[in-house]
Amino acid sequence: MKVVTGLFLIVLAAVAGGAAVHFRWIDASSVLDVAPATASQPANRTPSATAVEVSTAEETIATTDINAIGTLQSDESVQLAPEVAGRVAAIRFDEGRPVKAGDILVSLDNSLARASEDEIKVRLDLATSNYDRAQRMAGNGTGTARELDTALAERNTATTLLNSQRVQLAKLDIAAPFDGVVGLRRVSVGSYVAVGTPLVNIEKINVLKVDFKVPETNLQQVRVDQEVEISVDAMPGKAFTGTIYAIDPMVDVNGRAVSIRARLPNDDLTLRPGLFARILIKGMDQKKVVTVPEAAIVARGQDRLVWTIVDGKAQENKVTITGRKAGIVELEGLVPGATVVVAGQARLRKGAAVDIVNGAAPQASAS
Structure with a gap:
């Protein structure tokens, strides 16, 4: 148990x-x-807001500006060259210095030409004496008309030869054809130069020209006497004012553009021919446009987007860019006053809550 x-x-x-x-x-x-x-x-809590910086889409008055590029040119430019061959006897200019029209710049040796001139002068003196004697003899009946005609022809021939020789002598002195600045000489004293040999260039640069082209679609936006704004890369931040004075009557059939020439003053000789120039033509047509900072534009393939904030939520907007200028973009697809995101777009999603960190007021709902 x-x-x-x-x-x-x-x-x-x-x-x-x-x-x-x-x-x-x-x-x-x-x-x-x-x-x-x-x-x-914690997974059921409201997700945190995305921090963004914003700006405001603004409505402004814009003109149809035309941008072009060109090259500055001298108002007048010439490459001096002799019309006769000879040896350089003297160079009468300082390189890079101003000269006046008529100043002798280069002289060729004229000793042979002077000797020929003296010979012709003697011949002319003799022909003149013979003609005077023939006149007296014809007057008193001791001479014939034929002798008088021969003496006159001889005198006229000698006179013509002397004038021709003096022209040749003048061509041995190469003068400046206009006021300007001489460049760098290509020859030295003692050099033998043939006809057409470049000696030195002269540039008139107190006034400059600039040639540029605009599309044929903008032809109605340009006119003679219209002012243009010119800038050069060599002088950043500076702008110069020029005036259109000629428009080519022909349109380039290859580039579908028209050539235009403007002139601008250069009294202080600051600008130089050959400088690359950017030309801005202020359009005459005005229109209202919506603008946003360049930073607001987001590229997605071929599309351009702008994020806006409505009632604290992010919205994606497809836009069309119509112009750019100095960090500001003109576009279509937004209304003036819209709050646009300029920083932080990469973290946004449609309808996402946002936290504006730069203090700008978001756009209210349309309702």
């Missing part, structure tokens, strides 16, 4: 122990079941 009782007590103790373990496992499972629910709670 005692043995049976002992076995019963052992079985009872084992059952009680198993129950205790079971209850402990249930409590642990309950804790584990609750923990995931607690951990998932």
Whole structure:
């Protein structure tokens, strides 16, 4: 009996122990079941807003400006060259210095030409004496009309030869054809030069010209006496004013453009021929346009987008760019006053909440 009782007590103790373990496992499972629910709670919170910087789309009055490029040219330019061959006897100018019209710049050796002139003068003196004597003889009847005609022809021939020789002598002195600045000489004293050999260039640069082209579609936007703004890369930040004075009557059939020439003053000789020039022609037509900072434009393939903020939410807008100037973009597809994002666009999504960090007021809803 005692043995049976002992076995019963052992079985009872084992059952009680198993129950205790079971209850402990249930409590642990309950804790584990609750923990995931607690951990998932942050995922249900409202996501944080994206920080952005914004600006405002503005309505402005714009003109149809035309931009072109060209090259500055001298108002007058010539390459001096001799009309007769000879040896350089003297150079009478300083390189890079102003000269006046008529100043002798280069003289060729004239010794042979002077000798020929003296010979012709002697011949002319003799012909003149013979003609005077023939006149007297014809007057007193001792001479004939034929002798008088021969003497007159000889005198006229000598006179013509002398004039021709003096012209040749004048060509040995090469003079400046207009007021200007001489360039760098190409020859030295003692050089033998043939007809047409370049000696030095002269540039009239107190006034400059600039040639440029505009598309034929803009032809109605340009006219003679219209002012243009000219800038050169050699002098950044400076602008010069010129005036259109000639428009080519022919349109280039290859480039579909028309050539235009403008003139600009250069009294201080600051500008130089050959400088690359940018030309801005102010358009005569005015229109209202919407503008935004360049930073507001987002490229996506061939499309251009602008993010706007409405009721604290980001909206994506497809726009069409119609012009650019000094960091400002003219476009279509936005209304004036729209709040546009200029920084932080890469993190935005449609309908995303935003946090404006530069203090600009967002646009209110249309409703």
